[in-house]
Amino acid sequence: MAEIQAWRRGFSKMGLKPTQYRCASEALLRRFRQEGSLPRLHPLVDLCNAISIAFAIPVAVFDLSKISGNIEVRHASGSESYLTFSGEVEHPEAREVIFADAAGQAHARRWTNRQSGLSAMRDDTHSVLIVAEALHGSAASDVPKLIDTIAAELAAIWSIEVRQGVLSSSSPRFDLSSAMNLQLQQKQD
Template sequence: MRLQHDPAVRAEHPGLAVGTLSATGITPAMPVDLEKFLARATRRLADGPESEFPEIQAWRRAFAKMGLKPTQYRCASESLLRRLRKEGTLPRIHPVIDLCNAVSVAYAIPVAVLDVAKISGSLVVRHARGDEKYVTFAGTVEHPNPGEVIFADEDGQAHARRWTNRQSGHSAVSATTSDVLIVSEGLHATAAEDVRLLIEAIAGELAAAGVQVTRP
């Protein structure tokens, strides 16, 4: 599975840092350790709300640059941190999703997890033309707005809308998922190092769970 960012997106966001890894052997019963990551995020939230984190502020600026109201459309890590602050925990969905959500809040950086079997060809993070298909978690089909940043495959399927705002139900992890692509992106000043550490943390936890991990 290959992922690349369109040069136009890179040019608009020169500070973008990206980390990816592929994992094979995912199961609904795989053991994962979440508490240390959730505890790290909770400690940080005790010092101030997620909206003050530089990682979140950088994505808010990016969303504003894309013409989106940052408090209406939040990046995935901000939404998770907000939920953790209000509810004290995160919902359990699937071990690999739960792990990536926990690491995401620990580092305050968005993490996407995509079922490789549902992706046609390679993925490109690019501006939408407007004719791509995006499947919601309810099963309805939307078309991204022209110019919106999306994760698009070779069949024109949009696997994420508004960049790091919301993934597609089409490639969401399910009980039958075995292979996933994990992507993390950051825009803040120390994003390159932080994204590297985040990917290392996920890779280490997956390897400990007996999952085969491949990094580019």
């Protein structure tokens, strides 16, 4: 699959073994192929996992209340903290590509390989950031389709308003504070 091959090339360029560290969508596809199903985690995560499999594009769901300030994809300094799902604290290696916030928390390691237990979706989560990334040739048209699919499903299932955007080198920011303000307004109404 072109979508997976592009991530494997990207991981190789980062110095990672692409069959040891797989992007999230490849890991989901492998698990689904081997087991015939995926574990049920949370309705929103299950929905995003199904869409990730359908598009072969990694999708992550972050609990916005666990993110300090903005989140950015960048190289680690090595001082960031990453909370595993088992509760252990790790420190990403310097130059590793991570999702980091203003407090030095790493919310994902090895770019799209592993999400942090800190910002994982839980039953008490009220506001989320859903991120989809792709590197393959038709990513510029496939990612907006994936985002539209998620937005349509969220509106149909939960009747919620979704703010969405596509980031690029010419438009590298998505204002999380506006997304949080929208969520707060919805809770107050």
